[in-house]
Amino acid sequence: MVAAIEVEGLRKTYVERRLWRVKRVVTALDSVTFAIERGTMVALLGPNGAGKSTTVRILSTLLLPDGGTARVMGHDVVKEASSVRRVIGVMLDPEKGHFGRLTGLENLVFYGVLHGLTRSDARSRAVELLEQFGLGDARDRPVEGYSKGMKARLAICRVLIHDPEVLILDEPTAGLDPISAREVRERLKGLKREGRTVLVTTHNLWEAEELSDRLIVLNRGRVIAEGTPEEVKRAFGLMWNVELEVSGNLEGLKLGWETELGISERGRPLLKVMIREDPSELVPLILSELRSRGVQVLSVSVREPTLEEAFVRAVGGA
């Protein structure tokens, strides 16, 4: 069975011109290769400018690559663009593309008809989706009155109106408050349960991990890591910092982990322990180890390194 999405040696260069002169040449994608299995949810993860949106635009047939190939459900995005468009649902910006004066229902019917559904099919599908995404009560209100989170959920409904097998979503939680973002993530997980293939971009490692089966990590137009979240973290040598405010005699203290001594914001001795394994298992061990040496622990905090920190490590400080 062919993969849902197959990208091979994809290249894209943007040439910025000013009048007739070339001002800047940007290599957005530098031979990107990956494959996404059907029915999986994969996050394309990377910092600003990594090439995530460029990849999404090429897969959505909105942008032509300079080289390489990309196929969606076996269809070539350049040579068979209309077949690709039939099987994908694309969200480029959760807030854009809605008609503010139209109601949520009218918006969805409009897009359904655009995708070739009859008016009545579009309407029944729209009603069903609005219910499923918690917008049933708001369906007859103009969209301009919707909150950002509601607009994001409406955007997901829109992507689903023609029942596509593959969803391609560019930063679906961008600009949402934490609660709305969580709600959107929950809905997205539901889509995977329906058996669809979902490609979602994010620059948030934590979100990528929470949402997806596999991560593809892009940096400066190249895939620098790929695999399950665990595999990618291990590849990055990702560490958690466990910070403990302590009192007692720390002299000669040796734990089985990498440690550093400092001073906390409150002026207390601060013991930093760097661990690579799951903190929920190791923190209790660290605590009991300290207790057995008579060190009193006043507070504990666990900090996961940010993606930026991970990248600095992964790309050697570049």
Ligand SMILES: Nc1ncnc2c1ncn2[C@@H]1O[C@H](COP(=O)(O)OP(=O)(O)OP(=O)(O)O)[C@@H](O)[C@H]1O
């Ligand atoms: N239309 C354009 N013209 C010129 N350069 C562009 C254009 N679009 C993107 N770029 C450049 O190409 C590179 C990749 O951009 P892209 O938007 O694909 O990254 P991204 O991973 O989506 O980043 P972000 O997290 O900021 O959305 C960046 O250096 C960007 O400045």
Ligand SMILES: [Mg+2]
């Ligand atoms: Mg982008």
